[in-house]
Amino acid sequence: MCDVAKVADLVLLLIDASFGFEMEVFEFMNLCQIHGMPKIMGVLTHLDLIQNQKQLRRTKKRLKQRFWVEIYQGAKLFYLSGMPRGDYMKNEIHNLCRFISVMKFRQPMWRNTHPFIVADRVEDLTDPEAVRANAKCDRKVSLYGYVRGTFLKPKSHVHVPGVGDLFLHDVNALSDPCPLPQKEGKRSLNEKERLLYAPMAGVGGLVYDRDAVYIDLGGSHSQNSAVHPLVEQLQKSQSDIGRKIAHEDLQLLSDEPPGRRRVVFEEDDAQDDEAGSGHEEDDDDEGVDEEGEDEDAEQEDDAAGVMAETEEDDDDDEGADQEEEDSDEEEEGEDDEEGDEEESEEEAPLWKKDLAQKAAQVPCEFVESFDSRYPIVVGVLASSEMNVGILVARFRRHRWQKRIFKSRDPMLFSLGWRRFQSIPLFSIEDHNGRRRLLKYTPEHMHCLAAFWGPITPQNTGILAMSSSRRDTNEFRISGTGVLIDLDKGLDLVKKLKLIGTPLKIHKKTVFVKGMFNSALEVAKFEGAAIRSVSGVRGQIKKATRDPPGAFRATFEDKLIPSDIVFVRTWVAVEVPHFYNPSTTLLLPAVERENWRRMKTLGEIKRERGIQGTPNPDSLYKPVERKERLSLPLVIPRALQQNLPFAFKPKSAAKKKNKLKRVTVVPEPEEEERSRLLHMMKTVRKVRQQKKRRAMVERVKEFHKKMGKVDEKKKQKQKEMKKKYYQLSAKS
Numbered sequence: 001m002c003d004v005a006k007v008a009d010l011v012l013l014l015i016d017a018s019f020g021f022e023m024e025v026f027e028f029m030n031l032c033q034i035h036g037m038p039k040i041m042g043v044l045t046h047l048d049l050i051q052n053q054k055q056l057r058r059t060k061k062r063l064k065q066r067f068w069v070e071i072y073q074g075a076k077l078f079y080l081s082g083m084p085r086g087d088y089m090k091n092e093i094h095n096l097c098r099f100i101s102v103m104k105f106r107q108p109m110w111r112n113t114h115p116f117i118v119a120d121r122v123e124d125l126t127d128p129e130a131v132r133a134n135a136k137c138d139r140k141v142s143l144y145g146y147v148r149g150t151f152l153k154p155k156s157h158v159h160v161p162g163v164g165d166l167f168l169h170d171v172n173a174l175s176d177p178c179p180l181p182q183k184e185g186k187r188s189l190n191e192k193e194r195l196l197y198a199p200m201a202g203v204g205g206l207v208y209d210r211d212a213v214y215i216d217l218g219g220s221h222s223q224n225s226a227v228h229p230l231v232e233q234l235q236k237s238q239s240d241i242g243r244k245i246a247h248e249d250l251q252l253l254s255d256e257p258p259g260r261r262r263v264v265f266e267e268d269d270a271q272d273d274e275a276g277s278g279h280e281e282d283d284d285d286e287g288v289d290e291e292g293e294d295e296d297a298e299q300e301d302d303a304a305g306v307m308a309e310t311e312e313d314d315d316d317d318e319g320a321d322q323e324e325e326d327s328d329e330e331e332e333g334e335d336d337e338e339g340d341e342e343e344s345e346e347e348a349p350l351w352k353k354d355l356a357q358k359a360a361q362v363p364c365e366f367v368e369s370f371d372s373r374y375p376i377v378v379g380v381l382a383s384s385e386m387n388v389g390i391l392v393a394r395f396r397r398h399r400w401q402k403r404i405f406k407s408r409d410p411m412l413f414s415l416g417w418r419r420f421q422s423i424p425l426f427s428i429e430d431h432n433g434r435r436r437l438l439k440y441t442p443e444h445m446h447c448l449a450a451f452w453g454p455i456t457p458q459n460t461g462i463l464a465m466s467s468s469r470r471d472t473n474e475f476r477i478s479g480t481g482v483l484i485d486l487d488k489g490l491d492l493v494k495k496l497k498l499i500g501t502p503l504k505i506h507k508k509t510v511f512v513k514g515m516f517n518s519a520l521e522v523a524k525f526e527g528a529a530i531r532s533v534s535g536v537r538g539q540i541k542k543a544t545r546d547p548p549g550a551f552r553a554t555f556e557d558k559l560i561p562s563d564i565v566f567v568r569t570w571v572a573v574e575v576p577h578f579y580n581p582s583t584t585l586l587l588p589a590v591e592r593e594n595w596r597r598m599k600t601l602g603e604i605k606r607e608r609g610i611q612g613t614p615n616p617d618s619l620y621k622p623v624e625r626k627e628r629l630s631l632p633l634v635i636p637r638a639l640q641q642n643l644p645f646a647f648k649p650k651s652a653a654k655k656k657n658k659l660k661r662v663t664v665v666p667e668p669e670e671e672e673r674s675r676l677l678h679m680m681k682t683v684r685k686v687r688q689q690k691k692r693r694a695m696v697e698r699v700k701e702f703h704k705k706m707g708k709v710d711e712k713k714k715q716k717q718k719e720m721k722k723k724y725y726q727l728s729a730k731s
Contacts, residue, residue, distance in 0.1 A: 002414050002463075003161045003377050005031035007118055007148070009105045010039045017059055018049040021066065023475060029070050030398070030477050034461035035414070036108030041076045042067050043096070048082030107149065110416070110460065115149035119376040121199040124367050138361035143378060144174075144199075157381045159417045162374070162585030163366055165386065200372035365586035374585060374592075379417030387455045390490050390575050391415075393462050395426070395449035395481035397441045404440045405466070405478060408576065410598040412465040415483070416456045419582040421597050424451040424464075425575055427492055437494035437573050441479070449481060450490055452577050458483055469593055493570040500565045503547075508555050510538070512565050516549035525567065532563045540567070562628070 005028060013025055032038055044063060050056045064077050078096055080088055121144035130137055156168045177197040181189060397404060405411070407426050412419065426438040427448045441447055449464075464478045500515030512530075516522050522543035530538045530553060538555035553565070584592045605612060640648055666674070 001028055002031055002419060003375055005038075006035045006161075006379075006417065007111075007116060007375075007377055008032070008038045010041070010100065010103060013040060013042045015042055015044050015063060015067075016046045017044045017063065018046045021063070026070065026400075027475070027477055030480065031414070031463065034463045034480055036110055036461075039103055039105060040071055041078060041099075042071075043078045043080060045080050046082075047079060111149045113150065113457075114382075114417070115147055115152045115380045116417070117143065117145040117147055117152070117378040119143040119145045119378060120197075121145070122367075122370060122376065126367075136364050139364050139367045141362045141367065143376065145378070149380075152380065157383070157386055159379050159381055160585070161377055161379070161417060161419050162582055163362065164581055164583065165381070166362065168378075168380070363586055369586060369588045371589045373589070376585070377417065381417070382457075385416070385455055385457075388453065388579055389455050390487055391451055391453045391456065391483060392485035392487055392490065393449045393451075393481040393483050394446055395424075395441070395462075395464070395479055396446045397443065397479045398475065398477050400475040401478060402474065404443060406440055407438065409600045410578070410580075411478060412468055412582070412597070413451070413453065414463040414465070415453065416460055418454055420453060421578075421580040421582070422451040422453050423576040423578045423598075424449045425492060425573065434570070435490070435492050437492055446481075450487075450492060450575050452575055452579050454579070455486060456483055458486065468595075471593075490575060492573045492575065494573050496569045496571045498567050498569060502559055502561055502563060502565065503550055505559055505561065508558055510553050510555060510559050510565070511544060511550055512553055513547055513550040515565070515567065516543075516551070518548055519543040522549065522551045525569075528567055528569075530565055530567045532559055532565050534559075534563055536563075538565070562626075 001024070011028070011032065013028070015021060015025065029040070032040065042063075044060070047056065050059060060079070067077055068075055076099070078092075078099075080092055082089075123142040123144075125140040125142055126137070131139075152168075152171055154168060154171045157165065158168050159165050178195045181193050405426075408423055410421055410423050412421050426441050427435045427450065428438055428442075429435050429448065435448065438447060460483045462481045462483055464480070465476050466478045467476060469476075498515045500512040502510050503513040504511040516525070522540070525540050526542070528540050530540055532538070532555070536555050536557045536559060538553050541552045541554060544550045544552060559565075578598070580598060582595065584595050587595060599607075602612075604610075635643075635649060
């Protein structure tokens with residue numbers, strides 16, 4: 001999917017209306033946006049499964065609005081109403097083809113400067129005797145296809161995604177197997193002009209010619225004939241005979257895709273039905289209109305077919321050793337030989353003479369694991385793009401990603417023609433130009449990503465993925481960005497805080513220990529600014545002899561022995577030199593999802609069931625602080641005289657010593673007397689309480705009585721005022 005997005009001119013996104021948008025649709029849209037946006041047309045299918053017309057209108061409107069959000073307002077959306085007799089309706093397919101035929105395509109800048117070939121035919125020209133002698137020998141391969149972009153030159157460096165960097169040995173131009181009609185302005189083609197060239201499609205019986213491989217349609221009225229049984233068996237086969245024998249318990253996978261991943265949006269489902277029906281007239285008109293009025297002039301491609309032979313590049317990348325390990329695990333498979341070796345050189349055309357000598361070598365796994373369902377793209381590289389260095393990209397985490405990403409975690413990158421794995425370091429540029437290392441990517445802003453990879457022109461789109469497996473339910477695209485710098489001398493720094501404690505304190509001069517290990521380290525930091533936890537600033541002066549690493553420093557104020565001194569520094573960080581190109585085309589189809597790549601520490605722990613052990617220094621510990629004894633405040637006498645009277649220390653009054661009382665044992669007569677006095681005090685206290693309650697009751701009655709009197713007075717005053725105002729109004 002990633003390679004197709006780089007070479008596609010027109011994309012038809014088939015959307016199951018009864019199911020909704022799948023996750024792969026939005027992943028492919030993001031791939032197209034990064035690698036050069038082609039023409040995209042949406043096609044809604046399975047509309048006949050929605051029986052309710054009201055629900056059908058709402059579904060069309062909802063899918064169209066979401067499609068416009070991702071592409072642009074007014075993007076074309078075509079509707080296929082159903083399959084009455086197992087086929088789509090002819091008029092709908094005719095209209096779709098008509099709109100495709102009048103489209104004008106604009107090539108992105110990358111394709112205009114980098115020619116490429118989408119191989120539609122592969123030939124293995126290796127000597128059979130060499131294969132019998134050594135099944136793992138490198139193969140001689142010839143690729144056929146149309147050249148797109150600019151002109152293709154021989155002796156060029158090319159990259160085949162999924163294989164690696166190769167060398168283009170020779171290029172020969174061939175006649176177009178499907179030429180355009182000579183007469184212009186024709187609205188339809190006759191039977192002779194209706195040609196079909198698809199060597200690896202397997203639509204019908206295969207016909208082998210000395211120049212090409214053709215499909216036998218069996219006449220002009222037999223397009224719907226059944227597929228040849230042999231071709232059908234070859235299509236269904238997922239592995240060769242040797243691999244089946246080596247793995248007896250291997251169960252071949254079916255061609256059915258894995259579980260579908262639905263995309264759910266937080267949108268309000270309550271929509272106006274009348275508004276939806278009002279646009280139905282426009283929607284039913286096949287959902288498209290003519291394009292190309294506001295497009296630029298059409299970029300013409302070189303339609304001449306070519307034969308390109310490739311060989312391995314001697315200056316391959318650091319991932320070559322990993323490719324060799326993968327190749328040792330492969331089994332010998334079938335060779336895609338076309339029988340060209342059996343033809344005599346006298347009967348062959350001029351371009352095909354000495355073809356085996358012109359063809360160069362590729363890994364044997366490319367031929368053994370060849371699968372026509374996976375596209376083979378041959379992209380030309382500039383001479384400067386063969387080097388490897390530090391790349392700096394403006395990067396942002398995708399808004400649909402649920403987690404943030406950590407520096408030094410390996411990620412898969414798609415840059416130019418290449419797909420590779422590298423270890424990025426995320427950073428941010430401060431106002432003073434310093435590039436500060438970040439441990440994690442920001443959530444809602446851009447950052448800088450520095451990684452080791454192939455040199456690519458600036459302003460090239462880059463896409464990152466944490467995994468390329470299809471059996472995941474998460475959004476696979478991690479982030480997007482653009483390449484902004486090619487910097488081999490990147491100055492990437494991170495914070496470092498060195499801590500020390502006072503050794504000796506003499507007024508404002510302090511001898512500090514524990515911050516450095518030697519006098520040499522102290523010499524590098526002479527004159528650096530230091531600071532204590534209490535906020536007192538200072539400066540490093542000179543190193544001392546004993547103990548090693550101690551130094552003399554001066555501060556603005558006097559420190560105490562319990563203070564901690566620290567210095568803030570910046571240490572340079574080196575970008576890891578790791579570049580692992582993707583070699584998925586060298587693996588069998590059933591094993592391409594398990595391509596060997598570097599895994600994160602978390603993935604390894606989850607696979608092996610290892611529970612992470614935290615760093616003891618990172619755990620929270622109870623704070624143990626020694627009780628601090630503060631000395632009493634002593635104010636000099638000279639200062640006391642100048643202080644106001646309120647702030648002058650007062651001499652505290654001397655406390656008199658209280659006499660200690662002696663316990664006295666009373667006599668019986670004294671006890672009787674004290675008991676009688678206590679009873680009299682109790683009686684008096686009860687009488688006082690009764691008098692108090694009676695007085696409170698009298699006061700309440702008095703206030704109640706006075707309230708009634710006041711109310712009568714207020715009523716009388718009110719009547720007098722009323723009479724007064726009435727008399728004044730009459731006069």
